[in-house]
Amino acid sequence: METQKMAGLAKFREIFLAFRIDSIEAEMEGLLKSGISPPELLSACEKCMEEIGKKFEAGEYFLPELVIAGEMFKKVRSRIQPLLSPTTKEVAGRIVLGTPQGDLHYLGKDIFAMLAEAGGFVVYNLGVDVAPKAFVEKLKETGAPILGMSALITTAFPSMQEVIRLLEEKGLRERIQVIIGGGVTTKDMVERLKVDAQTCDAYEGLRIVQSFMDERKEMA
Ligand code: B12
Incomplete structure (x- = not known):
């Protein structure tokens, strides 16, 4: 076999x-x-x-x-x-997800979306070339506690940085955990971009967002 x-x-x-x-x-x-x-x-x-x-x-x-x-x-x-497709009807958490402005790659992002949905997460997938403001608007509109951004080209980094700056400006950064992924992202970007996690492995990404939700439950 x-x-x-x-x-x-x-x-x-x-x-x-x-x-x-x-x-x-x-x-x-x-x-x-x-x-x-x-x-x-x-x-x-x-x-x-x-x-x-x-x-x-x-x-x-x-x-x-x-x-x-x-x-x-x-x-x-x-x-x-x-x-x-999810085996349970219970919602594990909610994630706003997208590829930032300047980047049109979406295969990896959609794999992560697929795994997160299979893990019971509701994913608001904004697609590619997403303007920083659009991420922030969707986070406000949905109240989702997690933001995921995917980057495959380095020109997407300034847009990611701008998203974080806007979240800080709007006073939203504290309540939102940010995870980034995609071929060009690296661990050192966690500190540089002031995000919470980075991975180039969609399965690890799922484990990380699950741990974000567990931390929240413990704190509640
Ligand atoms: C396929 C591909 C394309 C396709 C995209 C198809 C699509 N719809 O997505 C097309 C042909 C459109 C394309 C276009 C371009 N591409 Co291209 N492309 C690739 C290629 C071959 C594969 C990318 C890919 O899909 N990999 C497979 C997926 C599954 O991997 P992944 O995205 O990393 O995702 C995994 C993890 O990272 C993780 N993950 C991904 N996102 C997220 C998000 C979160 C939150 C989490 C938790 C996890 C996670 O999950 C996935 C599974 O584990 C790469 C080469 C490479 N080695 O990566 C070049 C590559 C990314 N492309 C590149 C370039 C330069 C371009 C172009 C600029 C080419 C051009 N001259 O026009 C344009 C970009 C246009 C633009 N503005 O975006 C460069 C980028 C260089 C750089 N460092 O900036 C690369 C690296 C090739 C190279 N070495 O030059 N490309």
């Missing part, structure tokens, strides 16, 4: 890395039928995206390859999303 799974995943990887977008769906169905779990499939995709990213960095691939890779990832994500 394990060998069959490994062979299935290897074939999937081969198709993904050959950009055979027309074969992705059929391959994915086969994998799910053979017992591959949605998180296993997601993780296989992330590894492929990493490889494609490295080739882009090395000048072997260009934007068209990135676009196709993004489209393939979207297909996998929309198939997996319903399989991860």
